[in-house]
Amino acid sequence: MKEVKIESILQVFDSYNALPKDVQSLMSHAVKVREKAYAPYSKFKVGAAILLDNDEVITGSNQENASYPSGLCAERTAIYYAGANFPDAKILKIALTASSENKVTDKPIPPCGACRQAIAEYEIKQDHHIEIYFMGATGKVAKSNSLVNLLPFLFDSSVL
Numbered sequence: 001m002k003e004v005k006i007e008s009i010l011q012v013f014d015s016y017n018a019l020p021k022d023v024q025s026l027m028s029h030a031v032k033v034r035e036k037a038y039a040p041y042s043k044f045k046v047g048a049a050i051l052l053d054n055d056e057v058i059t060g061s062n063q064e065n066a067s068y069p070s071g072l073c074a075e076r077t078a079i080y081y082a083g084a085n086f087p088d089a090k091i092l093k094i095a096l097t098a099s100s101e102n103k104v105t106d107k108p109i110p111p112c113g114a115c116r117q118a119i120a121e122y123e124i125k126q127d128h129h130i131e132i133y134f135m136g137a138t139g140k141v142a143k144s145n146s147l148v149n150l151l152p153f154l155f156d157s158s159v160l
């Protein structure tokens with residue numbers, strides 16, 4: 001038996017204002033679209049903004065449904081739109097923000113497991129790392145240089 005250690009590295013910025021200007025701009029798209037979320041059940045709104053290598057910015061918010069599992073997260077709403085409309089463009093950066101009517105969201109809120117798996121598919125497909133920035137409504141912003149930090153030991157097509 002041997003142990004395998006898997007390391008993840010994140011960078012943490014003190015606030016939105018500490019982000020590089022281009023990322024601030026992307027995050028502001030995420031904040032704007034977050035407020036358009038359809039989240040009547042959870043009251044938890046998420047915004048995602050994706051920067052493509054053709055300079056397009058794709059945004060998405062979570063879309064809930066009375067049949068709860070039929071809803072979709074903001075990240076996948078945005079990334080599937082990007083994949084559907086710009087299949088040849090590379091995803092360079094993703095900015096995420098979440099707010100809640102029920103509690104203060106002042107810590108970085110990472111993407112859920114299903115969204116990490118979806119992002120992984122595109123990072124592998126395009127063979128280029130994706131920078132992911134995530135925050136609550138306020139407070140620190142975490143950055144991962146690649147999806148791999150958020151989903152180590154991932155399931156991919158190489159095993160199929």
Ligand code: THU
Pocket residue numbers: 039042044045046061062063064071072073074075110111112115
């Ligand atoms: N949600 C997202 O949009 N992204 C995530 O990564 C986590 C969760 C949404 C789904 C649901 O509408 C609400 O947040 C509460 O889970």
